[in-house]
Amino acid sequence: MSSAISTALPVGALRLDTLVAELGPQTATLLGAPPAARAVRTTEFHDALEDLPDEPDTLLLVPSAAPAAGPDFAALAATAAQLGYAGIAVKCRDADVDAVSAASLRAGIPVIRVGERISWRLFDALLAQLLGEHRSSEDTHRDRGAEPLFALTNELAEFFGGSVAIEDLGRRIIAYSSVPGQLIDRLRTQGILTRKVPDSPFNDDQYRTVLRSEVPIKYPRLDDEEPRVAYAIHAGTLPLGTIWAIDSSGLPELTAEQEERMRSAAALAASHMLDDLRVRRATQQPREDRLRTLLDGNDVGGSEFAELGISEEHGAVLLAFSPERREHSPLPAQLRSLVQRHLALQRPEAVTAMRGGRVYALVEHAGSRSPRDLVEPVLPVIDRLLGPGVRVALPGVAARPGDVAPLRDLATRLFDVSPAGPGDSPASPADRLLTVDALRPALVFARASALFAEAPELRSPAIERVIEADPLVADTLVAWCGAFGNVARTARELGIHENTVRYRLKRADEHYGVDLYDPDTLLAAWLQLRSGSGSAPG
Numbered sequence: 001m002s003s004a005i006s007t008a009l010p011v012g013a014l015r016l017d018t019l020v021a022e023l024g025p026q027t028a029t030l031l032g033a034p035p036a037a038r039a040v041r042t043t044e045f046h047d048a049l050e051d052l053p054d055e056p057d058t059l060l061l062v063p064s065a066a067p068a069a070g071p072d073f074a075a076l077a078a079t080a081a082q083l084g085y086a087g088i089a090v091k092c093r094d095a096d097v098d099a100v101s102a103a104s105l106r107a108g109i110p111v112i113r114v115g116e117r118i119s120w121r122l123f124d125a126l127l128a129q130l131l132g133e134h135r136s137s138e139d140t141h142r143d144r145g146a147e148p149l150f151a152l153t154n155e156l157a158e159f160f161g162g163s164v165a166i167e168d169l170g171r172r173i174i175a176y177s178s179v180p181g182q183l184i185d186r187l188r189t190q191g192i193l194t195r196k197v198p199d200s201p202f203n204d205d206q207y208r209t210v211l212r213s214e215v216p217i218k219y220p221r222l223d224d225e226e227p228r229v230a231y232a233i234h235a236g237t238l239p240l241g242t243i244w245a246i247d248s249s250g251l252p253e254l255t256a257e258q259e260e261r262m263r264s265a266a267a268l269a270a271s272h273m274l275d276d277l278r279v280r281r282a283t284q285q286p287r288e289d290r291l292r293t294l295l296d297g298n299d300v301g302g303s304e305f306a307e308l309g310i311s312e313e314h315g316a317v318l319l320a321f322s323p324e325r326r327e328h329s330p331l332p333a334q335l336r337s338l339v340q341r342h343l344a345l346q347r348p349e350a351v352t353a354m355r356g357g358r359v360y361a362l363v364e365h366a367g368s369r370s371p372r373d374l375v376e377p378v379l380p381v382i383d384r385l386l387g388p389g390v391r392v393a394l395p396g397v398a399a400r401p402g403d404v405a406p407l408r409d410l411a412t413r414l415f416d417v418s419p420a421g422p423g424d425s426p427a428s429p430a431d432r433l434l435t436v437d438a439l440r441p442a443l444v445f446a447r448a449s450a451l452f453a454e455a456p457e458l459r460s461p462a463i464e465r466v467i468e469a470d471p472l473v474a475d476t477l478v479a480w481c482g483a484f485g486n487v488a489r490t491a492r493e494l495g496i497h498e499n500t501v502r503y504r505l506k507r508a509d510e511h512y513g514v515d516l517y518d519p520d521t522l523l524a525a526w527l528q529l530r531s532g533s534g535s536a537p538g
Helices: 016-023 072-082 094-107 120-137 139-145 147-160 184-196 202-211 256-275 275-296 332-348 371-375 378-387 400-417 437-453 459-470 470-483 487-494 498-510 519-533
Strands: 028-032 042-045 058-061 087-090 109-116 165-169 174-176 217-219 228-235 238-244 315-322 351-355 359-363 390-398 433-435
Touching: 016 028, 016 120, 028 139, 042 120, 042 487, 058 120, 058 165, 072 087, 072 094, 109 217, 109 238, 120 332, 147 165, 147 174, 147 238, 147 256, 174 184, 184 202, 202 217, 202 228, 228 459, 238 256, 275 351, 275 359, 275 400, 315 332, 315 371, 315 400, 332 359, 351 400, 359 400, 371 390, 390 400, 400 433, 400 437, 433 437, 437 519, 459 470, 470 487, 470 498, 470 519, 487 498
Parallel strands: 042 058, 058 087, 087 109, 390 433
Antiparallel strands: 028 109, 165 174, 165 238, 217 228, 228 238, 315 359, 315 390, 351 359
């Protein structure tokens, strides 16, 4: 079947066998599965605490202390092969070469053996240099592929009299004008040279405003920056990037003709960007990166919702999907792909990312439609294609980008307090949708448990003595409180005689000093029992 393998390489990629040949035999050698026409587009260091990113054509670098010939490496190789990785780079002893080669053949993914004297830092630098040189050699071809966008920027530059740039959502410059005599400033020159927008304290606010605006915006001269006109590029409601034009007219406001030119240019740019796979791929990755930033809660700038095409007036709903932890549970990467495809059919602004073995999705909040309506149809599809066991947490709505990380923490708590596992998996799809309303008591007990653990002075010594010395009395106290002091109901629940209940309550009062008549004391005692300090039911 090797003849059926396509020899077409992704843009910016380098054949794996060519890459190894360029590195030389003293640096790298191939083991196991043949490289065929595999391509390397990027590299990634393996982190044992994180799931592998869903990035085909990646060369995985594994500087692990674990033996490369062990079972963990075999599992890693199988996962990397399923994700479409180009290969795995490892260091191994001569005695392990046969075992590593066998694992490579079983998984169907090539392995690069890195020279023992080559540090991982040097190896990564060599890879970056080779991939960078290869991409530079393709610049002419890539410019020809983006020629319509370059022609578009030149046409706008002739009209505005200043330099024009088209950027993707990662703030990378993907096309720029080259009209003789065009007005240009230091900032634009630096951006063109690096193909990336230089950092500025005004960036986040400006991009947020431009992406939200339905009309072109004109920014006046600011320090050494010339006046600019900016407009968002959209495909429907989904943002793709922005157009920025330096305006040499000297006019304080936009004219009707200038506004129309920007609108027409944005519509034309959108059609080319959607048709260009390279730009589409570059657009999607920044969206996932934005979501990961929001989930982690680090370096949140405040413009993320606008960049994701989410209305800040409506806010965003966070959905968290957690596969059951068992031998045949679906890979998070497979689950993410399925969730992304399903949500995108209904909500084009939907973006997904993986974190800690779970899949997170962010969509704009629609007040007339609950998050359940989005999730319930996809659960049967997940069960059919990936197997049962996936639970979904619906922690709420984020009014601001900074609210997403706390919602992720709340989703984690919902998973922690809900039933899970082969022995007590929820029976129906509806029971697998975890909401704060449904699990609020369990959240309270979990928080109380943490509170009692952090502040031992809050724990009643009398209750602790009951738990340690007389668990039957502790169980009776929990059941009696849950029955609102009804002895008959408590006896039925525990399957004992009513007099036994009365005896145990009397023993708790007289022998252990538990006050059964003060409501505040009784409430604190019940929380202590229910929070995990005894054998109370969950």
